[in-house]
Amino acid sequence: MAASEVRRAVTSRVDNDDMLRIEWPEPDDGEIILRHAETGQERGTADLGLLSAGVWTASLGGEPVATDDPGFSLDGLQAYAQTPRSREIRAFRAPDGTLALTVREVEPYIEVTGVVADDGVIEIEGVIAYGEPIHGPARLVAVARKGPEPVSGPASFLGRRFTGSVQIAPLAEAQVRRRVFWDLYAEVADVRMPLAARLDDITDKKNRVRFPAQREGRVRVRPYYTETDSLAVALSIEEESS
Amino acid sequence: MKISFLILNAYGMGGTIRATFDLATKMSERHDVEVISVFQHADLPFLRLSPKVRLRSLVDLREGARVRWPYTKRAERLSSQESALIHPEERAYASFSAWSDDVLRRELRRLRTDVLVTTRAGLNIMAARFARKRVVTIAQEHLHFEAHLPGIFEEIKEWYPKLDAVVTLTEADAQDYRTMLGQAPTRVFTIGNGLPGGPRPRSRQENRVVLAAGRLVPVKGYDRLLKAFAQVVRERPDWKLRIYGEGRVSDKLIKLAVKLRLHNNVTFMGPTSDIEGELAKASIHAVSSRFEGFGMTIIEAFACGVPVVSFDCPRGPREIITPGYDGLLIPPDDVDALAGGLLQMIEDEEGRRLMAANALQTAMGYDISMIADRWEKSFAELGR
Numbered sequence: 325m326a327a328s329e330v331r332r333a334v335t336s337r338v339d340n341d342d343m344l345r346i347e348w349p350e351p352d353d354g355e356i357i358l359r360h361a362e363t364g365q366e367r368g369t370a371d372l373g374l375l376s377a378g379v380w381t382a383s384l385g386g387e388p389v390a391t392d393d394p395g396f397s398l399d400g401l402q403a404y405a406q407t408p409r410s411r412e413i414r415a416f417r418a419p420d421g422t423l424a425l426t427v428r429e430v431e432p433y434i435e436v437t438g439v440v441a442d443d444g445v446i447e448i449e450g451v452i453a454y455g456e457p458i459h460g461p462a463r464l465v466a467v468a469r470k471g472p473e474p475v476s477g478p479a480s481f482l483g484r485r486f487t488g489s490v491q492i493a494p495l496a497e498a499q500v501r502r503r504v505f506w507d508l509y510a511e512v513a514d515v516r517m518p519l520a521a522r523l524d525d526i527t528d529k530k531n532r533v534r535f536p537a538q539r540e541g542r543v544r545v546r547p548y549y550t551e552t553d554s555l556a557v558a559l560s561i562e563e564e565s566s
Numbered sequence: 567m568k569i570s571f572l573i574l575n576a577y578g579m580g581g582t583i584r585a586t587f588d589l590a591t592k593m594s595e596r597h598d599v600e601v602i603s604v605f606q607h608a609d610l611p612f613l614r615l616s617p618k619v620r621l622r623s624l625v626d627l628r629e630g631a632r633v634r635w636p637y638t639k640r641a642e643r644l645s646s647q648e649s650a651l652i653h654p655e656e657r658a659y660a661s662f663s664a665w666s667d668d669v670l671r672r673e674l675r676r677l678r679t680d681v682l683v684t685t686r687a688g689l690n691i692m693a694a695r696f697a698r699k700r701v702v703t704i705a706q707e708h709l710h711f712e713a714h715l716p717g718i719f720e721e722i723k724e725w726y727p728k729l730d731a732v733v734t735l736t737e738a739d740a741q742d743y744r745t746m747l748g749q750a751p752t753r754v755f756t757i758g759n760g761l762p763g764g765p766r767p768r769s770r771q772e773n774r775v776v777l778a779a780g781r782l783v784p785v786k787g788y789d790r791l792l793k794a795f796a797q798v799v800r801e802r803p804d805w806k807l808r809i810y811g812e813g814r815v816s817d818k819l820i821k822l823a824v825k826l827r828l829h830n831n832v833t834f835m836g837p838t839s840d841i842e843g844e845l846a847k848a849s850i851h852a853v854s855s856r857f858e859g860f861g862m863t864i865i866e867a868f869a870c871g872v873p874v875v876s877f878d879c880p881r882g883p884r885e886i887i888t889p890g891y892d893g894l895l896i897p898p899d900d901v902d903a904l905a906g907g908l909l910q911m912i913e914d915e916e917g918r919r920l921m922a923a924n925a926l927q928t929a930m931g932y933d934i935s936m937i938a939d940r941w942e943k944s945f946a947e948l949g950r
Contacts, residue, residue, distance in 0.1 A: 332765055392765060394846040397772040417767055419840035438830045525847070526833055534820050535829050 333391040336382075336423045338415045340404055344369045344382075344425070346389070354384045358425065372413050372425070380425040381418075388422040395423070401523040405435060405453035406484065412454070416525070430454045434486050434510045436521045436555050441536045441547055445477075446557065447489040448508070448519060455517070457483040462512040464488030466557060469505045472498035479510060486510055492557075496540035499559055506557045507550075519555040529553050567945070568598045570679040572689050574658050576603035576621060579612045581862060582685055582708045585759040591616035592760070592938040600679075604670060604689070605661060624669045641665050651695075655718040656688035657709075671696050681945055683733075687718055690732075694725035702948050704731045710859045710881055711742040726752060730948050733757050733941075735860040738881040755944045758886075759862050760937030761869055761929060767846035768926075769871045771919050774805045776908060777848035777872070779841055779863050782813030782834075784856070787877065789822055790901050791854035796826040797905035802912055807832045807852070810844060845870040849918065850911050854904065858882040868892060869929035873921035875907045892925040 335347040346356065356369045358380040367374060369382075382389040395416040404412075412430045415423060432455025440447040448464060458481035465476040475495055479488025488510060495506060509516040521529060529549035537546040539562075547557050571586050590599050591614075599619045606623030615621060626633075633641035649662035651671065656662075670689075674682075674696035681702045684693045690705035697703050705726060711734075714722060726732060726743070727750030734740045740756040747754065776795070780786045788809060795807045809819075809832065816834065823832045838844050841863070845851065851867035853876035858864075861882030864874050868886075874893035876883040877900075887893040896907045911918055930936075 330765075390765070392768045392846075394767050394769070394843060397770065398774070399772065417843055417846075419843055421765065421767065421843075442827075526835070528836075532833055532835065533829060534824055536824050536827065 330387070330390050332421075333389055333393060333423060336389065336391040336393045336415055336417075337396060337400070338372065338404075338413045338425065340407060342372045342413055344372060344415065346391075346423075352384075356389065357383050359383065361424075372427075373411070375413065375425070375427045377411075377427050377429055380427065382423040382425070390421050391417050391423045392421075393417060393423075396525070398524055402435075402451070405451075405523055407454070408432065408456055409454050432456075433517050433522075434519045435523050436519050439535055439547055439555070441538055441545075444492055444538065444540070445489050446492060446545075446547055448487070448555070450486045450510075450519060452481070452484045452486065452517075453523065457481075458512055459483065460512070462486070462488065462510055464490050465509045465511045465516065466490050466495060466506040467509065468498070469507065471500050471504060475506075476511070481510075481512065492538055492540050492545045495557065495559055496543040496545060499543050499561065503558065503560045506559070508555050508557065520553050521549060521555070522553050567681065568679045569593055569600075569681045569683065569945075570677060571599070571601045572682060572684045572693065573601060573603055574661065574686055574689065575605040575607065576601050576615075576623070577606055577608040577611050581759075581860075583611075584613050585708070585862070586685055587611070587613050587615045587619075588760055588762045588934055589938060589941065590619045591762070592934045593941070594618040602673070602677075604666060624673055625666050640668070644668055651692065652688045653691070653718040653721050655715040656686070658686065658688060662688070674698075677701065681948075687714060687722060690729065691721050691725045694728040702731075702945070703729045704733055704944070704948070705729050706733045707739060707743075708735065708859055710736075710857055711739045712880075713859075722746075726750075728752075731755060731944060733944070735759065736881040736885050738885070753944070753948065755940075757937060757940045757944070758932060759860055759865070760934035761865055761932050762934050766842045766869055769846045769849060769922060771849045771871070771915075771922055773847055773849055774802075774912075775848040776805065776807045776850045776852050776875075777810065777845055777867075778807065778852045778854065779810040779838075779844075780855070781811050782809075782816040782819055784815060786811075787854035787856050787879075788815075788819050790899070790904065791852055792819065792822050792826055792828060792832065793901045794854070794904035794908060795832060796828060797902070798908050798912070799828065799831045801909055803831065805831065805912060808835050808844070808848065809833070810835045810838050810841060812837050842866060842870050845872050848872055849922075850875060850908065852904075852908065853877060853879075853883060855879050855883075856899075861886055864893070865929055865932045868925035869932075871922045871926050873911065873918060873925050875904070875911050877904065886928070888924075888928070890921075892921050892928045 358367045361379040412428045434450040435453040436450045438449040462479040463476040464479040467474045477490035508519045535547040601621045603623040607627040644665035647664035651667040652662040683704045684690045693703045731753040737756045740754045743754045851872045851874045857880045877898045878895040879898045889895045894907045896903045
């Protein structure tokens with residue numbers, strides 16, 4: 325039973341004020357040290373704002389902090405993203421059961437909460453993450469990585485909520501090569517915010533999330549997540565045989 | 567006491583290997599324990615085994631492996647011939663050869679140990695045929711009774727009465743073996759798989775996530791889970807389903823999920839080496855299997871404070887889950903009822919938290935030390 329003699333945190337999370345909150349089964353007065361996995365730099369937890377980007381492992385008295393807390397809630401990540409910020413700090417439980425933090429530079433974007441890809445339209449629902457609320461009309465803009473001019477459709481902001489749609493026909497009509505990829509943005513007053521799904525723990529969404537495909541003539545239109553979990557649309561001309 | 571476990575291949579990953587390793591590790595605290603692997607294809611085992619347990623293999627399949635004199639020529643000749651001792655309907659038949667027959671028979675005839683635990687039908691029959699008289703032979707069955715095809719079942723009927731005991735994972739299987747064994751002196755015990763000790767992460771019941779885990783194969787019934795979850799989403803679009811694992815029907819399932827327009831709610835997460843960490847992020851574990859030999863993930867979910875909604879399929883779930891206490895049992899094959907059960911568990915948040923707490927209690931009964939005690943009791947009853 326040696327393993328269970330190690331004291332284990334009951335709760336270990338970064339709250340909305342960027343404070344690392346750890347609850348132990350009994351009171352504890354030791355100091356948590358954070359260590360940057362890449363550079364070995366060490367810091368206390370008093371001001372997480374000083375942490376540079378990357379993964380930081382937590383230790384107490386020279387031992388890694390063991391935790392029984394999975395580290396976050398999905399609602400908690402949504403609530404955290406309601407505050408405008410340039411850096412995101414998250415606690416997580418590593419597969420070996422120890423506490424670590426990730427620190428990432430962030431810019432305002434639209435966190436995608438729903439995608440509908442039917443009836444010749446791509447419709448997006450989302451919320452503003454890490455930015456100020458916005459009210460009023462906007463555009464959902466599709467920008468081809470190479471070739472055609474941008475195509476857009478109606479959108480609107482209601483505080484943090486965003487909805488927008490774009491017709492697939494104009495995208496398909498602009499098809500100049502076998503494959504064209506379009507990145508999606510919410511645009512208001514000449515400012516473009518990317519659309520992405522990042523407020524969870526799912527890695528490799530590119531391969532794990534499959535959206536329905538629509539057909540416009542011989543062009544197949546399918547939304548997908550890129551390697552950075554941004555939302556994009558792939559248009560490809562179907563082979564004669566298929 | 568010297569205890570020997572005989573297993574097909576200790577170097578891979580899978581339920582039988584993990585259960586055997588956990589048990590061997592626990593027993594090595596008090597006994598002299600070895601694991602004999604019929605085959606070896608890697609230098610080191612994939613899963614954790616205590617250094618106190620001796621691990622050795624009989625047939626080395628690694629590249630460049632050589633068989634020692636005087637068997638070198640014989641091994642070359644026999645390796646290309648099919649096994650004559652293992653029944654072709656043994657699910658792992660393709661792994662065996664005339665050379666493995668030769669080595670296995672020789673090993674069993676000379677093995678001096680107090681207890682020999684064999685872990686699958688083909689090896690159980692070999693132990694019945696060739697183990698020394700003084701060795702207590704215990705056949706473990708990780709497969710559900712009816713999973714054996716008729717041909718190998720005839721051999722099981724013929725040879726199992728020569729064994730000292732059969733250990734099944736479920737009471738339902740034990741009943742079937744008792745009936746099959748009739749007047750034979752062979753004892754039948756039911757001992758489930760144990761959870762290794764040590765701390766594990768715990769669900770806060772705060773994420774609206776249902777988790778399913780297991781190979782993506784038809785027996786797991788994920789097609790039915792997806793259809794049920796499509797009904798759940800109509801009522802509760804804020805809930806998500808995460809399916810862990812990989813397998814040959816993954817393409818079909820992904821297509822079905824797209825057809826059901828579940829892309830915003832269902833994610834195929836792939837395999838994970840930390841299922842407990844993933845369980846602790848979820849609030850409900852769903853089991854949609856057509857049958858379950860035991861249901862180890864149900865116990866893992868319980869141990870992480872996650873209640874289970876499961877089809878009442880043969881055979882494991884009903885022996886582990888107490889309906890309304892730590893989970894729900896759904897009439898098998900009824901997709902609407904599965905959706906109803908999931909919605910019931912989703913809507914009744916207070917009841918779910920209570921079941922989560924009860925689940926932790928249930929899990930304690932499967933602690934590996936309890937399971938090891940039950941094995942030792944059975945050894946004592948079989949002692950000579």
